[in-house]
Amino acid sequence: MIASPVVVPPPAALAAAPARLVLPASQRGLIRVANTGGAPLEVRVTRAGLTLGREGRPAIAAKAAPAGWLLVSRTRFRIRAHRAVRLVVRAGPLRSARPGDHSTLLLLSAQRPSRGGGVRVALRVGVVVVLRARGRIEQQLSLGSAHVRRRGNRAVLRIGIVNRGNLDEWIGGSRVQLTLRRAGHVLARPAIVPRRLLARSSGVLLAAVRLRGRGPYRLEARLLRPRPRNPAVRRVYRIVL
Numbered sequence: 001m002i003a004s005p006v007v008v009p010p011p012a013a014l015a016a017a018p019a020r021l022v023l024p025a026s027q028r029g030l031i032r033v034a035n036t037g038g039a040p041l042e043v044r045v046t047r048a049g050l051t052l053g054r055e056g057r058p059a060i061a062a063k064a065a066p067a068g069w070l071l072v073s074r075t076r077f078r079i080r081a082h083r084a085v086r087l088v089v090r091a092g093p094l095r096s097a098r099p100g101d102h103s104t105l106l107l108l109s110a111q112r113p114s115r116g117g118g119v120r121v122a123l124r125v126g127v128v129v130v131l132r133a134r135g136r137i138e139q140q141l142s143l144g145s146a147h148v149r150r151r152g153n154r155a156v157l158r159i160g161i162v163n164r165g166n167l168d169e170w171i172g173g174s175r176v177q178l179t180l181r182r183a184g185h186v187l188a189r190p191a192i193v194p195r196r197l198l199a200r201s202s203g204v205l206l207a208a209v210r211l212r213g214r215g216p217y218r219l220e221a222r223l224l225r226p227r228p229r230n231p232a233v234r235r236v237y238r239i240v241l
Contacts, residue, residue, distance in 0.1 A: 099135020
């Protein structure tokens with residue numbers, strides 16, 4: 001007899017899709033909330049602000065967007081095991097908002113009802129909702145100063161970046177090109193860690209490179225515009241590794 005493994009579903013599991021939703025003013029969208037666990041869940045929906053740390057790590061901000069900016073079809077509901085529900089979310093007119101993107105969080109807090117004094121299980125999932133107000137769209141990214149942090153035989157490059165535009169920007173390897181030179185020779189083309197940069201905010205780009213001796217180096221950074229016809233932003237740094 002061949003024994004086959006039995007997959008046991010977790011007692012409590014919550015998922016939401018999509019993880020990020022862009023809603024123009026007065027438009028609506030759907031969020032699918034699924035209970036993939038083996039017990040029913042009581043879910044409560046709340047709003048919160050969103051912030052990204054200097055390196056792009058998301059966190060809950062103290063202040064949420066005004067109540068009229070984001071409307072949800074239901075704020076409390078129960079999901080049975082292995083079932084899903086759909087939330088209808090709608091952006092308000094956003095008449096008082098500045099043109100462009102305003103990122104906020106929709107928090108889904110779930111609890112498994114306790115029985116007979118058992119342990120209460122609590123879960124929380126966040127969905128980023130980008131509210132896009134009407135008006136002139138501006139995209140303006142610029143590069144700041146560069147710093148180096150040594151970690152053994154590797155160096156971590158930290159390059160400042162500022163988003164003065166009014167759209168959230170995704171910054172991946174196709175947007176930023178780095179070239180490290182020494183004595184005129186190309187030694188490396190480090191790849192940045194992809195990240196998102198919120199509208200009207202600043203942060204840092206991270207890239208790691210293996211060290212090849214100590215001394216002065218020349219780092220060239222090229223920030224490509226979202227439209228190919230626009231010129232790239234180019235900045236050259238002199239660093240010491």
